[in-house]
Amino acid sequence: MLMLMLNMSFMLSLFIIFSSHPLSMGVTLLSQVLIVSLITGMMASNFWFSYILFLIMVGGMLVLFVYMTSIASNEKFNYSSNLMKFFIMIIGLSMITLMMSDWLFIEYNNSQLENITNLNFNMTLNKFINYPYNILLFSLITYLFITLIAVVKISKIKYGPLRQMN
Incomplete structure (x- = not known):
């Protein structure tokens, strides 16, 4: 399975x-x-x-x-x-x-x-902080951090919202 x-x-x-x-x-x-x-x-x-x-x-x-x-x-x-x-x-x-x-x-x-x-x-x-699961935890933290950086880079704050209002 x-x-x-x-x-x-x-x-x-x-x-x-x-x-x-x-x-x-x-x-x-x-x-x-x-x-x-x-x-x-x-x-x-x-x-x-x-x-x-x-x-x-x-x-x-x-x-x-x-x-x-x-x-x-x-x-x-x-x-x-x-x-x-x-x-x-x-x-x-x-x-x-x-x-x-x-x-x-x-x-x-x-x-x-x-x-x-x-x-x-x-x-x-086992706790998720211990050895076998800490790799999963750190991978998830790294993934979320990289996603946060990508979203900040994509949405340029000085240009306003991504969607243009009519």
Whole structure:
């Protein structure tokens, strides 16, 4: 299940490169955030961090959605049928590859299942500041800081608001 979600995340990352309409990019980004939140929740066995991440990103996406619909409200949404066929083919091939791999069907005995259960219990006791999760925390802080700098650079304060009022 985790490999399937990682595969879907990779496909959405590829799809956002080829999308040209702002609303399709927003929907792709929202789908990407949902998948990343689910992956984070499954890896941590605790969904509170992924829930907060999802709520923050959805709030930001609502602001972007309102802004983009006010700027590009009359722009036509065009999609390439060849591009859609290409992505469906890539997704199909990756699903077949995942289903054919042998490591997905490894049988565990009871002692291995007990070890996995103990590992999951110990993972829930970890804080997000400790070693395995601090990389995720620092990555999120760096991403938010770079986004803040990019938004400040894009919106030049001396020119006024980005949208021209009639």
